[in-house]
Every structure is written in structure tokens, then in C-alpha cells.
Amino acid sequence: MRLDPRVSQAVVLSLLWALTGFTLLILIVIIVNISVEGLPRVSLSFLTQPPHDMGRSGGIFSTLVATAFITALAIAVATPLGVGTAVYLTEYTRESWLTRLIRFGAECLAGVPSIILGLFGFVLFVLKLGFGWSVLSGGLTLAIMVLPIIIRTSEEAIKAVPEEYRVVCCSLGLSRWQTIARIVLPSALPGITTGVMLSVGRSLGETAVLLFTAGAALRTPVSLFDSGRTMAVHFYILAREGISLPNAYATAAVLMFSILGLNLAAYTLMQRLMRRFS
Amino acid sequence: MSPKGIERLLLALALSSVGSLALITFFIFWEGLPLILTTGPGDFLFSTHWAPTKDRFGIGAMIVSSVVVTLGALVLGVPLGLACAIVLAEFAPLRLKQLLKPTLELLAGIPSVVYGFLGVLWLVPLIREHLGGPGLSLLAAALILGIMILPTIISISIDSLGAVPDLYRDGSLALGATRWQTVTRVVLPAARSGIITAIILGMGRAVGETMAVIMVAGNALSLPASLLDPVRTLTSNIALELGYASGRHREALFATGVVLFVIIMILNLTAAAVTRRR
Numbered sequence: 001m002r003l004d005p006r007v008s009q010a011v012v013l014s015l016l017w018a019l020t021g022f023t024l025l026i027l028i029v030i031i032v033n034i035s036v037e038g039l040p041r042v043s044l045s046f047l048t049q050p051p052h053d054m055g056r057s058g059g060i061f062s063t064l065v066a067t068a069f070i071t072a073l074a075i076a077v078a079t080p081l082g083v084g085t086a087v088y089l090t091e092y093t094r095e096s097w098l099t100r101l102i103r104f105g106a107e108c109l110a111g112v113p114s115i116i117l118g119l120f121g122f123v124l125f126v127l128k129l130g131f132g133w134s135v136l137s138g139g140l141t142l143a144i145m146v147l148p149i150i151i152r153t154s155e156e157a158i159k160a161v162p163e164e165y166r167v168v169c170c171s172l173g174l175s176r177w178q179t180i181a182r183i184v185l186p187s188a189l190p191g192i193t194t195g196v197m198l199s200v201g202r203s204l205g206e207t208a209v210l211l212f213t214a215g216a217a218l219r220t221p222v223s224l225f226d227s228g229r230t231m232a233v234h235f236y237i238l239a240r241e242g243i244s245l246p247n248a249y250a251t252a253a254v255l256m257f258s259i260l261g262l263n264l265a266a267y268t269l270m271q272r273l274m275r276r277f278s
Numbered sequence: 279m280s281p282k283g284i285e286r287l288l289l290a291l292a293l294s295s296v297g298s299l300a301l302i303t304f305f306i307f308w309e310g311l312p313l314i315l316t317t318g319p320g321d322f323l324f325s326t327h328w329a330p331t332k333d334r335f336g337i338g339a340m341i342v343s344s345v346v347v348t349l350g351a352l353v354l355g356v357p358l359g360l361a362c363a364i365v366l367a368e369f370a371p372l373r374l375k376q377l378l379k380p381t382l383e384l385l386a387g388i389p390s391v392v393y394g395f396l397g398v399l400w401l402v403p404l405i406r407e408h409l410g411g412p413g414l415s416l417l418a419a420a421l422i423l424g425i426m427i428l429p430t431i432i433s434i435s436i437d438s439l440g441a442v443p444d445l446y447r448d449g450s451l452a453l454g455a456t457r458w459q460t461v462t463r464v465v466l467p468a469a470r471s472g473i474i475t476a477i478i479l480g481m482g483r484a485v486g487e488t489m490a491v492i493m494v495a496g497n498a499l500s501l502p503a504s505l506l507d508p509v510r511t512l513t514s515n516i517a518l519e520l521g522y523a524s525g526r527h528r529e530a531l532f533a534t535g536v537v538l539f540v541i542i543m544i545l546n547l548t549a550a551a552v553t554r555r556r
Contacts, residue, residue, distance in 0.1 A: 113486025
């Protein structure tokens with residue numbers, strides 16, 4: 001007996017909607033749980049006081065400083081590399097074996113798991129170059145991790161700049177570099193910013209890379225060569241060693257909302273950019 | 279700076295991603311390969327005896343665990359992810375799609391340590407009480423990873439479904455097919471390579487994930503006999519022991535990294551090949 005196609009469509013569709021609902025439910029439960037358990041404990045003093053007693057009490061100030069320090073370094077290194085790559089790929093070459101190699105490299109790099117990057121940063125920066133467990137080692141390794149994100153978003157942003165802009169510049173006698181520096185890059189800036197924001201979000205949540213490159217010292221890092229424990233690493237240690245459930249939740253709330261906020265802002269910015277050029 | 283100089287500088291920046299990838303490959307193999315060769319590749323890959331203090335390094339059990347955990351994650355992640363993608367790309371009203379797609383992509387922003395943390399708090403006790411065993415288990419790791427790979431599967435699948443021309447759908451509907459028949463017989467086959475890419479990349483994410491797995495998998499060294507047994511994956515083996523390993527023990531962890539790296543690269547290359555064929 002064959003089922004009426006319309007009946008089977010109705011059955012399958014309700015199943016698919018149920019699965020979609022279930023997926024959304026998982027997301028909602030995670031966000032609500034972290035908010036309810038964590039947010040009430042987040043206060044100004046939690047953010048501005050250093051952790052006491054391994055994090056059992058006190059705040060997360062030193063981890064905020066370490067996170068900011070390491071992330072800033074990673075972005076400062078990765079942005080010129082990523083934007084430069086994107087400019088080269090879009091404005092200076094035609095498709096060739098070289099551009100395919102560069103794109104392929106970026107794609108593969110995006111797929112390298114963070115624990116491999118951690119191993120690499122550990123052997124190159126921590127041991128061979130003698131930077132030790134430090135902000136410098138952590139920041140440089142993270143820069144490699146976020147490089148593909150910045151390349152991809154910058155490339156999209158630069159491609160979205162209308163061709164007429166370049167034609168007009170050319171007819172006014174501007175050189176290729178002047179066109180890029182004064183017209184193309186400023187127009188693509190919101191898109192590039194999006195990539196930077198996504199990269200910051202990715203860096204905030206990273207643990208495996210930093211555990212073996214930046215270490216887990218709870219002191220506030222003051223130089224590039226100090227070890228620093230980021231928020232995500234702090235949360236991992238609090239949770240895994242069962243040091244303090246309430247503080248773990250509160251740290252998770254700060255971590256998660258910073259990342260979600262950044263991602264949301266990046267998304268909105270990208271939408272606005274796309275609308276402007278289409 | 280001369281135009282030629284600028285172009286050279288940009289090319290140098292553009293080679294950063296390929297260069298990083300080459301450095302990573304070089305250092306992981308340089309540190310790990312000697313141990314694989316002295317232990318004997320067969321012994322290293324297939325022996326399940328891992329005892330660093332007795333100079334015994336066999337990662338057979340970890341390879342099996344990584345494979346089984348990843349397959350388990352696919353069993354959960356692929357149907358859920360595809361259901362979401364099909365609903366959003368083919369059946370949801372545009373407004374709802376515009377709201378839900380970014381929302382589901384937010385799942386990707388939640389750091390892996392948060393997934394691990396909630397896994398320990400909820401999933402592990404649930405498994406221990408209702409199914410038996412220690413709770414920290416292969417099953418727990420597979421379920422958490424299944425959720426973590428959803429954003430990868432959903433967003434790539436939606437994009438590839440969206441790339442199928444509407445003419446195909448119109449043609450099918452005009453022939454009297456229901457929308458569900460159109461999806462299964464026209465749209466899905468046309469988007470096949472994109473969906474396969476999505477699954478392969480999701481697989482890569484699952485194989486490479488570290489922190490969440492460490493927290494919920496139990497990390498036992500033996501070969502798992504059931505889904506409820508604790509397991510140690512390739513990634514967790516590296517992360518658990520790198521902090522204190524030295525000498526041949528450290529080399530063995532890099533050797534574990536070599537195996538992981540090769541698996542990931544095979545997955546990435548397969549995904550790239552599938553995409554290119556389209």
C-alpha cells in the first residue's frame with residue numbers, strides 16, 4: 001500500500017519541525033541556565049577584584065586582564081596578515097596556482113584543531129624560542145588560529161565593494177595602491193571589523209591552545225613574558241577541579257555573554273554592510 | 279614605496295597562512311615522528327598499552343575511542359542538523375528563517391568548556407542514574423559532540439540548499455510533486471556535495487575537540503567494551519599529559535598529535551575535493 005504523498009509530507013514535516021524545535025530548545029536551555037545560575041553573582045566587585053584562594057572566592061580581575069592582553073596581541077598580529085592576504089587575493093592577482101595555494105592554506109589552517117595549535121605553540125614559542133608560558137606565546141598562537149577568520153571575512157568585504165568605485169579611481173588617475181588605501185579599504189572597513197569581532201569572540205572562548213602556551217598563573221600579567229590565565233582557562237580549572245561551582249557559573253556567564261554579544265554585533269554589522277552594497 | 283614593492287609585501291603577508299600551516303606540520307612531525315619510528319608504526323598505532331613510565335606507547339585504544347565517539351556524534355548531529363537545515367531552507371517562512379539561522383549559529387559561539395561543564399552537571403548524572411556505569415562515558419562525549427557539531431552542519435547545509443536554483447523546485451512542483459517529494463528527489467540530490475562537505479567538516483570538528491571531551495569522557499586508558507565505558511580520545515590524551523610530560527613521554531604526545539593531524543588533514547582534503555567537484 002502506498003501512502004498518499006500529502007499525508008507522508010505532513011508526517012515528515014511535523015517530525016522535522018519537532019527536531020528543529022528540539023535543537024533550539026538545547027540552545028535556549030544552555031543560555032537560560034548559565035544566565036540564571038551565573039548572572040546574579042556577576043557584580044562590579046566580581047569583575048574588579050582578583051581571585052582569592054585559587055578562585056574559591058574573590059573575582060576574576062586578573063583573568064580579564066590576561067584575556068584582554070592575549071586577545072589584543074593576537075588581533076594586532078593577525079589583522080595586518082589577514083587583511084594583507086585578502087587585499088593580495090582580491091586586488092593584485094588573478095586566479096592561479098598561487099592564489100589556490102594561499103586559499104587552500106587558509107582553509108586547512110581553519111580546520112586544524114586547537115589542541116594541535118597548542119602543541120605547536122608549546123614547542124615553537126614556549127620551548128624553542130624560549131618565550132616560556134607567556135602572554136606572548138599565547139597571543140602568537142591565537143593569532144594563527146584566528147588568521148583564517150580574518151582572511152575570509154576581509155576577502156568577502158573587499159569583494160563586496162562595487163567595481164565602479166575602482167573604475168572611477170582609475171579614471172581619476174589614482175594608482176592601484178591609492179585606490180585600495182583610500183577607497184576600497186575604508187569601504188570594506190565594517191566587514192573587516194566584523195572579522196576582527198568574530199576573532200575576538202573565538203579567542204575569548206579558547207582553552208586548549210592557551211593552557212599550553214600562556215599557562216594558568218593567577219597573577220595579573222604585566223609584561224609580554226608573564227604567564228596569564230584567561231577567563232576560559234580559569235572557568236575550565238574552576239569547573240574541572242571542582243573549586244567553586246558558583247564562581248564557575250559566574251565566570252561562564254561573563255564569558256558566554258561577551259562572546260554572544262560580540263557575535264551578535266558582528267552579524268548586525270555584516271547585514272548592514274551587505275544591505276548598503278546591494 | 280614602489281608599486282612592485284607593495285605587491286611583494288602583500289604577497290609576503292599572503293603567504294603567512296600557508297607558512298604557518300607548513301611550520302605547524304613541520305614541528306608536529308619533527309617532534310613526533312622519531313618516536314613512531316623507534317616504537318614501530320604498527321606497535322604505536324595498534325597496541326593498546328599506554329604506560330609512559332614503562333616506556334610503552336600504544337594509542338590503539340585512543341584511536342578506537344576517537345573513531346567511535348565521532349561516529350556517535352554524527353548519529354546525533356547529522357539528523358538533527360539536516361532537519362534544521364531542511365526546515366529553514368525549504369519550509370520556514372522567510373522572516374522565521376532570518377531569525378532562526380543566526381540564532382542557531384550562536385550555538386557555535388558557546389565555548390567548548392561551557393558544553394563540557396553542562397555535560398558534567400546534567401548529562402553525566404543522567405546517564406549514571408538511568409543507564410548505569412560511571413556516567414563519564416563514551417556516550418556522554420558522543421552526545422555533547424553531536425550538539426557541538428550542529429552549527430557546522432546546519433550552516434553549510436543551509437548554504438548548499440540555498441544554492442540549488444529555484445527553477446529545479448518550480449519544475450518539480452509543476453509536475454505535481456509535493457514539496458517534500460521535491461526536497462528528497464530534487465533539492466537534496468542537487469545539494470549533495472555541499473551536504474557531504476558539511477558532514478565531513480562536522481566530523482573534523484568532533485575528532486579535534488578537546489576540552490569538552492576531557493570533561494565528560496572519563497579518560498580511562500582501556501579499550502571501551504560498551505557505550506557506557508569511560509574512554510580517552512587522541513585529543514584528551516595530549517591535553518591531559520602534556521602539562522607534565524618530558525623526554526620520550528612528550529615525544530609520544532606529539533606522535534599522538536601526528537596521528538590526529540593526519541586524520542584531520544585527510545578529512546579536510548576530502549571536503550575540499552568534494553567541494554571542488556561541484
